[in-house]
Amino acid sequence: VRVETVAVGTELLLGAHVNTNAAWLGERLAEHGIDVVAGTVIGDNVDRIAEALRIAAGRADAVVITGGLGPTQDDLTREALAALAGVDLVRDDALVEGLYARYAAAGRELPLRNLQQADVPAGATVLPNPNGSAPGLLLRHGGCDFYALPGVPAEMRAMFDVSVLPDLVARAGAGAIVSRTLHTIGLWESAVAELLGDLDAELGERRRTDRTTPTLAYLAGAGEVRVRITAKAADTATAQQAIEPVEAAARTLLGAAVFGIDGATIDGRIHELLRARAETVAVAESLTGGALGARLTDAAGASLTFRGGVLAYTVEAKTELLAVDPAVINESGIVSTATASAMAEGVCRRLAATWGLATTGVAGPDAHDGKEPGTVCIGLAGPSGTTARELRIVGDRSRVRAVTVVSALDLLRRRLEESGR
Amino acid sequence: VRVETVAVGTELLLGAHVNTNAAWLGERLAEHGIDVVAGTVIGDNVDRIAEALRIAAGRADAVVITGGLGPTQDDLTREALAALAGVDLVRDDALVEGLYARYAAAGRELPLRNLQQADVPAGATVLPNPNGSAPGLLLRHGGCDFYALPGVPAEMRAMFDVSVLPDLVARAGAGAIVSRTLHTIGLWESAVAELLGDLDAELGERRRTDRTTPTLAYLAGAGEVRVRITAKAADTATAQQAIEPVEAAARTLLGAAVFGIDGATIDGRIHELLRARAETVAVAESLTGGALGARLTDAAGASLTFRGGVLAYTVEAKTELLAVDPAVINESGIVSTATASAMAEGVCRRLAATWGLATTGVAGPDAHDGKEPGTVCIGLAGPSGTTARELRIVGDRSRVRAVTVVSALDLLRRRLEESGR
Numbered sequence: 001v002r003v004e005t006v007a008v009g010t011e012l013l014l015g016a017h018v019n020t021n022a023a024w025l026g027e028r029l030a031e032h033g034i035d036v037v038a039g040t041v042i043g044d045n046v047d048r049i050a051e052a053l054r055i056a057a058g059r060a061d062a063v064v065i066t067g068g069l070g071p072t073q074d075d076l077t078r079e080a081l082a083a084l085a086g087v088d089l090v091r092d093d094a095l096v097e098g099l100y101a102r103y104a105a106a107g108r109e110l111p112l113r114n115l116q117q118a119d120v121p122a123g124a125t126v127l128p129n130p131n132g133s134a135p136g137l138l139l140r141h142g143g144c145d146f147y148a149l150p151g152v153p154a155e156m157r158a159m160f161d162v163s164v165l166p167d168l169v170a171r172a173g174a175g176a177i178v179s180r181t182l183h184t185i186g187l188w189e190s191a192v193a194e195l196l197g198d199l200d201a202e203l204g205e206r207r208r209t210d211r212t213t214p215t216l217a218y219l220a221g222a223g224e225v226r227v228r229i230t231a232k233a234a235d236t237a238t239a240q241q242a243i244e245p246v247e248a249a250a251r252t253l254l255g256a257a258v259f260g261i262d263g264a265t266i267d268g269r270i271h272e273l274l275r276a277r278a279e280t281v282a283v284a285e286s287l288t289g290g291a292l293g294a295r296l297t298d299a300a301g302a303s304l305t306f307r308g309g310v311l312a313y314t315v316e317a318k319t320e321l322l323a324v325d326p327a328v329i330n331e332s333g334i335v336s337t338a339t340a341s342a343m344a345e346g347v348c349r350r351l352a353a354t355w356g357l358a359t360t361g362v363a364g365p366d367a368h369d370g371k372e373p374g375t376v377c378i379g380l381a382g383p384s385g386t387t388a389r390e391l392r393i394v395g396d397r398s399r400v401r402a403v404t405v406v407s408a409l410d411l412l413r414r415r416l417e418e419s420g421r
Numbered sequence: 422v423r424v425e426t427v428a429v430g431t432e433l434l435l436g437a438h439v440n441t442n443a444a445w446l447g448e449r450l451a452e453h454g455i456d457v458v459a460g461t462v463i464g465d466n467v468d469r470i471a472e473a474l475r476i477a478a479g480r481a482d483a484v485v486i487t488g489g490l491g492p493t494q495d496d497l498t499r500e501a502l503a504a505l506a507g508v509d510l511v512r513d514d515a516l517v518e519g520l521y522a523r524y525a526a527a528g529r530e531l532p533l534r535n536l537q538q539a540d541v542p543a544g545a546t547v548l549p550n551p552n553g554s555a556p557g558l559l560l561r562h563g564g565c566d567f568y569a570l571p572g573v574p575a576e577m578r579a580m581f582d583v584s585v586l587p588d589l590v591a592r593a594g595a596g597a598i599v600s601r602t603l604h605t606i607g608l609w610e611s612a613v614a615e616l617l618g619d620l621d622a623e624l625g626e627r628r629r630t631d632r633t634t635p636t637l638a639y640l641a642g643a644g645e646v647r648v649r650i651t652a653k654a655a656d657t658a659t660a661q662q663a664i665e666p667v668e669a670a671a672r673t674l675l676g677a678a679v680f681g682i683d684g685a686t687i688d689g690r691i692h693e694l695l696r697a698r699a700e701t702v703a704v705a706e707s708l709t710g711g712a713l714g715a716r717l718t719d720a721a722g723a724s725l726t727f728r729g730g731v732l733a734y735t736v737e738a739k740t741e742l743l744a745v746d747p748a749v750i751n752e753s754g755i756v757s758t759a760t761a762s763a764m765a766e767g768v769c770r771r772l773a774a775t776w777g778l779a780t781t782g783v784a785g786p787d788a789h790d791g792k793e794p795g796t797v798c799i800g801l802a803g804p805s806g807t808t809a810r811e812l813r814i815v816g817d818r819s820r821v822r823a824v825t826v827v828s829a830l831d832l833l834r835r836r837l838e839e840s841g842r
Binding site (some may be wrong): 012013014015017018020021022023024025026027028030036037038039040041042043048051052055059174188189191193194197200217218219220228283285287288289290291292293294295296297298299300303304306307308309310311312313314316317321350351352363364365366377387392396397398399401405 | 431433436437438440441443446448458460462474480491492493494495523528533553706711712713716719720721723724727731734741785787
């Protein structure tokens with residue numbers, strides 16, 4: 001069964017709200033092996049909504065509509081469904097009673113306008129809304145099932161799970177989609193695609209005869225590249241079996257760049273590695289200004305492995321708080337592997353941590369101390385000595401800082417994984 | 422001119438990413454009085470993308486496509502545009518050269534696959550991308566302008582403002598929507614709506630006879646509430662005139678909670694106030710773990726006013742690096758106004774800053790040191806003495822940290838504004 005989502009609301013087109021309902025529905029349907037072929041957002045206009053539903057019926061077997069079921073003049077989903085099917089709206093007595101009862105219970109008088117929420121296109125089924133006053137609707141027309149749900153996320157979600165999902169799962173018949181995501185740091189998206197190119201091509205070839213052969217997809221963001229392996233099969237176990245050898249092959253090709261699977265975070269991985277060794281980390285930040293520490297304290301329980309840090313944004317802070325030798329800065333420069341190393345060693349000693357991780361660099365947009373924007377040095381001090389790396393990060397100030405954080409964490413992650421072997 | 426947005430990416434359909442590009446584009450276009458008639462999300466499939474573009478051309482005069490311009494096999498927007506127009510893809514020599522130069526500058530070899538980013542549908546115009554490797558495209562076909570932009574928000578936004586918006590504004594001709602956004606901190610959304618309730622009702626009344634009367638909208642997020650005043654009129658000047666008295670009335674009703682307008686940031690406001698007085702700030706962070714410093718170094722030029730800080734996640738860091746008297750912690754607790762004050766004073770002295778700003782609290786999900794999650798103390802030390810506030814923040818760990826950062830910055834902002842009068 002192919003599904004399209006249609007979100008109704010001029011507010012969504014104006015950007016006043018982000019269409020999170022579509023993302024939630026997409027995720028929920030994918031979990032159950034149901035394909036979403038398209039998503040549409042359309043304004044509060046009967047003709048445009050009806051036309052969008054007609055288009056949706058052209059590419060999908062079922063359409064999940066969100067929004068436009070409220071009590072105001074702008075709520076036109078009922079009218080659009082009636083127009084699409086060429087039927088009248090009929091006022092439903094049971095719904096009228098329910099509305100009066102609902103308002104009476106709240107000690108309020110029912111505004112007459114709200115009675116439009118009891119109007120149902122002839123032939124449609126009412127879908128109960130346990131959490132609000134707007135009932136949902138199911139209308140079958142032209143070989144397509146139109147499910148209309150309220151736009152309020154909490155109401156929509158509850159109704160979808162009870163009144164829509166079971167229908168769709170039953171129609172989809174047996175079948176499951178299973179995904180496995182490999183998280184990598186240290187390779188560009190294109191390098192990942194290149195490393196996996198032969199595997200991807202081979203899978204494409206095999207898919208011609210075996211539809212359960214997994215597909216690969218690449219997702220890049222802020223220094224991380226994720227590889228998603230997806231398999232469709234008659235059941236979850238078969239899909240999982242199809243994924244396993246592909247995951248193994250991809251891991252071999254990507255090597256140490258893979259730091260985790262399925263929603264893993266690089267900071268989570270570091271806490272895990274440190275906890276297992278009863279070790280700690282402290283940070284010394286210049287261009288990242290606290291973003292590295294913030295990342296390391298994102299998750300609860302960080303206090304077991306994170307000792308704290310120093311935001312050494314100025315030269316004085318580097319020399320005074322981190323005891324960096326001013327001669328090092330004079331000779332090598334503020335943005336240098338020597339300074340990054342000295343900062344890492346300084347904070348490691350200062351906070352009595354096992355590992356010290358330091359960042360210094362030029363976030364931009366202007367050059368600084370003779371270095372171009374995107375020039376970044378990362379230092380790592382630890383039990384087996386100190387190392388440092390110089391990076392050239394492409395992008396604006398915000399990207400340079402974000403990639404610096406991820407790269408610094410990955411330097412520590414790789415060292416912990418190597419020394420743990 | 423009627424515009425449709427088409428976002429390309431199976432990821433969006435699967436709900437792995439939320440389509441924030443559509444919301445941003447909708448808001449940007451509305452600001453310029455341009456109607457968005459529909460928004461579509463479509464998967465990575467040449468035929469489906471081409472069909473979605475054909476449908477879009479049926480209801481809009483211009484289509485803004487985001488995504489599908491990257492270097493991988495899944496990036497199919499170029500192919501879909503060529504298929505739609507019935508033309509070939511032609512490799513553009515200048516783009517090839519640019520790609521090689523870009524990779525050479527980063528000291529990397531260009532993966533051959535990336536050359537597809539230099540492919541252009543015959544007859545299309547290349548739109549430069551100053552922040553990334555994927556160029557944009559403009560193709561006119563069947564009376565419709567198709568603008569294809571990368572899906573990476575920062576790249577897309579910069580290109581839209583330079584290469585798309587001026588075109589569309591020119592085509593839109595007469596009619597303008599003007600917005601003014603007031604940014605506030607310190608009031609709940611419901612309190613803002615309550616304070617502005619009478620004004621809002623009065624505007625609604627006036628709008629019945631005068632269509633240029635502005636509307637109010639409230640937007641809340643991470644401790645900030647924004648009030649958007651929007652007026653539609655024949656021209657920009659008339660719309661602006663309609664907004665002015667409403668803005669003045671809203672400012673009077675909201676008082677000191679307003680810290681800026683139209684995209685102002687609380688950190689930007691603080692740097693501005695500090696620069697004007699040639700003063701500086703340093704931070705001492707416990708539960709925020711660096712997020713406060715990261716926020717103060719978001720914008721370029723922060724080094725003039727930000728001295729640095731200490732991430733005092735542990736008790737030892739508080740006593741050793743910030744010289745907090747252990748007796749204060751023993752008597753009052755780690756999460757107390759007394760400790761927050763001592764941290765603020767410590768970092769102020771330590772980094773020779775004019776102002777010291779400190780956070781300590783329980784981010785959650787578990788209670789800590791006998792305090793419930795969401796209990797937060799903020800300390801502010803400065804020339805006229807030290808103050809501290811205790812807050813109860815509702816929400817999960819991430820919200821507690823985010824609201825703490827904003828609240829701490831607002832405490833400093835209000836003090837700077839009061840003492841500047």
